[in-house]
Amino acid sequence: MIERTSEKDAENVNVIPVTLDANFFFERAVRSLDRFQYDKALKNFRKAVEYEPENPVNHCNMAGILSEMGKYEASNGILAHVLEEIDPSMTECHFYMANNYANMESFEEAERSLVTYLQEDEDGEFLAESEELMELLQYELNRPAPLIRIRSREGVVEHDRARSLLEAGKFPQAVKLLEEIVRNIPDFLAAHNNLALAYFYMGRFAKAKECLNEALRLDPGNLHALCNMAIFLQYAGDQEQLAELVRMLEATVPFHQEHVFKMATTMGILGKHKTAYGHFRRLLKDEEVGGDAGLYHYCAAAASNSGLHTEAARCWQQAARLDPESAVPRFFLSQLQLAQAEGRELPLVSYNYQLPFQEQLKQWKDNTDSFTQEVRNNPLLRASFFWALRYGDSSTKLQVTEALRWLEDDEMSEVLQGSVEQEPLQEAALLSLQRLIGGIPEESATQRTLQESAVPGHKGPPEWKEDWQRIIDHTAAVMDRRYDAAQKKAAELLWKQFIGGLYPDVPLFRHAAGWCAALEYLTAKLHGHPVTYREAAQRYEVSVSMVSRYARRIHQVCGLPQDAAAAEILPPFTENI
Template structure:
């Protein structure tokens, strides 16, 4: 008897107790799914719901299995109950419902569900799949779906516009837009990083530094933020903060192209030229980048500052080859040659792909055309203006302000107005700024009076532009494009090219650009015409055909895009 009790006790100690809870049935359901036993999986998930009826995930699992078994209507009933009774924030249920409706060929209901998902879901877990479904619905319903917003991409469109403003050198406008974006999207770190850069470009370093610190509070490892902060520390000569940060950046080896470029330029600005040179050489091996003349300038600059003069000369010569119209590589190559011949002291070479400000002023003085529209719209040149205004000596600042009188756009007006608010600025500088502002405002008043008819006996009539407003160079652009595209026998395609160019001229009016550079405008027209006709092309391919640089084609194509919104048409 005692032996039987002892054996029973031993057997009892070997029994593993089973806890029947939601996790137990969840694991059983997953195993059943792996074996394609959907009926068992449905029962097990149903049991999980019984143990945890308030857990929306369990209900969604039930709905998922029902959908796999073809019970799309039943699946949607469960999903609707989740949203209405358990967790209204479970917005992915709308995506699941849209799939069920599509499988039932109820495309109108599927459209409503997918629109609700896109407009209410802030995570965007199924964003790509939702976009694919939108394509399906476009085909099935034969009409585009009306969509007011995509919540998970909130601020993205505005951010892209702000980046465009930065690229165009419209820094004050970029600041205004980016400030609004970060207020409404506090965790949008890319926008906050770009806001810091915009502050930096206009010389507001304290604001730039604070903005970067806000980025790093949310993401301490943000490489763009760390690089920008290091540059700000150097600007303040704060070596205590800079040195440990510099050491961390020195041992960082980025994988992504964008991060590598950011680190390379940062190390160059910080005077770590050997590391910058190594990073730039890695970038030159990338086929997507090695056509960019500015990258060869950066590499040449790093090489020169390392004492690698043969490499520097080779890179600048290559930059001239792919961007023959630019004076930048030619200028620095001449600086190198004069230094090697002992005619000058070792020059200070900037990583920026533009001429030193003093050299720009000298060339504009010698040029009969002075400061052209193309110069005014160049973002690198505009940034050098703002930089010189904040950090140049008195003579340089006065030259900048004098140049601003020729530009006289809204950006200049905002910069000069901000300058007048600087308490420690020289009064001579403020007086010069005030005079230029008065001139800009007087021109604006004259324009307003003309348009309103104030004090003017005749009316200021705005009319549609006619063919008389375009000179012969306009038709030459079209003729050259058609000649290069070889559409002599295709009247329809000829008409498409002509219509696109006419649209650009009409929408540009009365600010129609000068068309003296026929080849560049023809290349830009061919680029967008090819895109419209579904023909694959790149700036580089078009540039080679016209004997231009890719950057030139890109610049003129962007001008057309800013007027005609070509990117939106071509996806």
Template sequence: MHENSSGSENLHNIISIDYNANFFFDRAVKSLDRYQYEKALKYFRKAVEYEPDNPVNHCNMAGILSETGDYKGSNQVLQHILEHVDASMTECYFYMANNYANMESFEEAEKALITYLEEDPSGQFMDEAEEMMELLHYELNRPTKVNKIKSREGMVEHEHARKLLEEGKFAQAVKLLEEIVADCPDFMSARNNLALAYYYMGRFAKAKESIQGVLDVEPGNLHALCNLAIFFQHENNEEELSMLVDMLSVTVPFHQEHVFKLATTMGILGKHEAAYGHFRRLLKDEEFSSDASLYHYTAAAACNSGRMDAAAKYWRHCRKLDPTNDVPDFYLAQLGPLQNSGAESMKVSYHYHLPFEEQFKAWEHHGEAMTEEAKHNPLIRSSFFWALRHGEPHIKLQVIQTLELIADEEVQHALQLFLQEPGEDAELKDAARLVLMRLEGHSGGHSDRDNSAQHRGILPEWHDDWQQVLNTVFQCMDKRSDPFRKREIGNLWSAFLSRIYPNIPKMRNIPGWAAALDYTAAKIRGGSSTYEQMAERYGISSSTVRRYARQMDVMRADPEDNRSDFRPFTEKV
């Protein structure tokens, strides 16, 4: 009896084994650690039996088959995963490409690799895929043709848009960036640069909306926070700006691009001490130590924060790195007398070019050479377009006169947009009109139809009802206005549609919109037209003219002026 009792107790102490997928998975991993591939394969197959819908176990089985040289069997498993288990496991195509390459089936390897690149959203094996493309190029004696790389979707287009921004081609950049963001809403760099593009065009509400969209997804996105700080400064929103600057002031970025963004932002905000610290940190990096422009930025921050000797040192080094540039010599010449007089600081622009007054002096002495440089130097062109929007009146006049020397399509577009800016000085607009008329005369002139077609590039498409509004205005203007006036009306209409895009209403009342356009153009020009006069001209009621003209008030609202001399930098990927 005692022995039976003891045996019964021992039976109660036995722990039953729960045979499930995890059990066999653990056994398989232990076998792999001991290089027992046959055992590991057997255990992974058992795991698949218990969980046939788990793609991980299938992948592990395919991996072991590949490891043991059964490339064909491995590919059969991988194909089964894609067809019957989980089609989203696009990395299987990369594994299959490896197997085909090991089988020396290079054509099949290429097909699988192309499918991986075109369908995989994460790009987990991008480096390995690029190495395999080099191998296939060698084996097949031709490059691998890939139509698109899904994990890098939008990156080439984004780089092009970023260059357009830096060249001052804001309307083109907006159009391209809007397309990128529509296709890739998680592309935060594109959304940040779209906000900057809106900002440069004066579409401040859209700029903030775009930045807020980034921060809703990534509250700590440094580029977005820096851009938001600049927008707050533009709005004179002191309370919000102060809180944000306090946060940015204690931020120490790790990535060099973030350091550069924060440094430039602090310079724009007038926090020159902080900007100086960040720029000096960048100079310690070998990657940036030969960048002459960075030495100028550091010198400017030093000068603006009262470090005159340090500023002189950095400008001397800038001159050594870039001996043909006049910028360091100009500021060193300015700095000498100030140091002798005991001045504590000097306000210096962070832009790495001569102040506009000095550029124009250089133009007087070296006009042809300077014109050629401006035609091909994006930084100079960009600075001119920026000054046209934000410079002092006398600077704007000089820019307008200088742009006539450059005389290309981008210049004409910039001047046309300038004419639509509310609140600009009438004499400046007259000067811009005169330059435009001369440029149009040199190019042989355009018909009204050509003029309206030129504006369409600002918008992603041009609807028939929009053109009908223009045609209605032109018909009423035929006997009372010159061709240039029609072009001005076309520019105004295009600018209005661009500013409210994509929330453009259906143009059901063509005469109403035409009257509103005519009325708004007259007011911007300084005319004395009334609702009643427009109502009589277009055969509608004065209340209808008033209703539609109010919707066009966006063209006559005085924007706040931003005099910052240092533009926010675009974000790279």
């Protein structure tokens, strides 16, 4: 017997209407996917397509399920239908098809679809994934892809090349390439900024300011352009405009990591050390870069230059812990402690992560008179010579004795006489002493001494250690597919030359990935490959400053050609995308 519901009871019944539409079946499909019920998910996505046949997203969802089920041909059939009949602007379908073809081992078809995606997609949503797939296809097909351009990175490859030229000191070539970029892509702000820098380095200040003004016209708040303009105004001596711009910059609190670093270094260059210190302190809290010894040195320099001696000491102590192979933090820490003991201020500290005399090496070769004057007037620079001769490794000591040849100084003569007894400094010290007391300087002989010290067979290690070999192996593995066998062999020989130059004072390489990145960077430079510190750092997941520092160290020991070792100019100089 069926019991009837009274009218009163009927009023209390909650009736939830069910609307059968595309959204209903989409939600059911998603729930099925969460339970890995692909058949049910496919069925519900098909129902969603029936309700909204002109919606390309529903079709792509169905193609995605088919791909997960291993039905690659059916998936590509749907994707082709979307491109031909529904929405040709859904360029990501080409990327999905490329993956399907790759899974089917139809590598030629996969390459065609991937190239089409890269040439037509404006947003670059799957750019990183595409680069990985392209590497796979190049390996499988044993040839590079016939890629003409990447639409979402239009101008970027050329800009990276221009940055490499700029950082190598090839300013006219950089200008030519950057001018072409801004002509073709007028709103490419990074190119405008780097073109301004190229003109600035060439002494064409009017053109440099013109480029910055154009960047600021396009984006009045562009931090890179504003910081570069401040540096330009300082060099030009325009104190009125500079003061107004600095007030604005000091009131700015950048958010992005690169902008914070740009602001910090710019403030350091402008002599606003307390402001620089505040920004460097912010960077130390960033997990991505906070463990870098170079950054702690920058922070220590800003603190010391601001009179914050306790904070400076703390930062140099941390830098020494993070980078025990480097003499830089230990030197500045010792000088700070000595200054405090004597009740005096430490002279202004450079932000460069080098010993003071190392910064001057290029300058003294070009102008020995100014170098001699600088050593006499700069107590920190003078102290770095004495300190390096006492505590530095053999390569650093050789650099000092080479430099001191050009100084007419009684105190330096005494220092060099003490160095004559040290090996392998004896020949270089004797030649330097000869120069100081009026003898004939044999430059080629000293240079030979420097080079011989870096030859693996010249008093080299009696046995090859496992941790040294691991660096070669890891570098070769990462270099694989981008470099040929000869270039990988060159990296191995360069590392062996470096170890030979250090022996017997070979340190423990705690940051192996950083040394690998530096090794690849220098090998690429030696073979004419366009590469930046940032690219090398990203490959090995280390900081840019670590790659820069280690590359300079390898260069110093091995005596590489200057072009291969041109220091990469970091912000606040060149700008990334």
